[in-house]
Amino acid sequence: MAGLPLTKRQTIDRRRIPKVNLDHLPAEEREKRQSFLERNRLAALKCRQRKKAWLQQLQHKIDNTTRENEQLQEQATSLREEIINLKTLLLAHKDCHVARANGLDGL
Numbered sequence: 001m002a003g004l005p006l007t008k009r010q011t012i013d014r015r016r017i018p019k020v021n022l023d024h025l026p027a028e029e030r031e032k033r034q035s036f037l038e039r040n041r042l043a044a045l046k047c048r049q050r051k052k053a054w055l056q057q058l059q060h061k062i063d064n065t066t067r068e069n070e071q072l073q074e075q076a077t078s079l080r081e082e083i084i085n086l087k088t089l090l091l092a093h094k095d096c097h098v099a100r101a102n103g104l105d106g107l
Helices: 008-015 027-092 097-101
Strands: none
Touching: none
């Protein structure tokens, strides 16, 4: 078991700091410490919320860009097919007297 990698849960649990008993501190120090811990808790929560919102926004951008890329790929394929069709039409008319009259027989 010593050589096995830690799971995410084990990593998180190992990093947790046990609660410190604040009873030995004077009331003013205890309140100050509790206030600090509460502000820190709120700041951490806000940070996690911002990160979650940022990740959701990033995922939305990825989805949109992927969709746009697929559409552009389809459009490029369609345009390549159209080029092939137009070249085929030109080749079919290369010996046409109208094409020769317009100077297009050299294509």
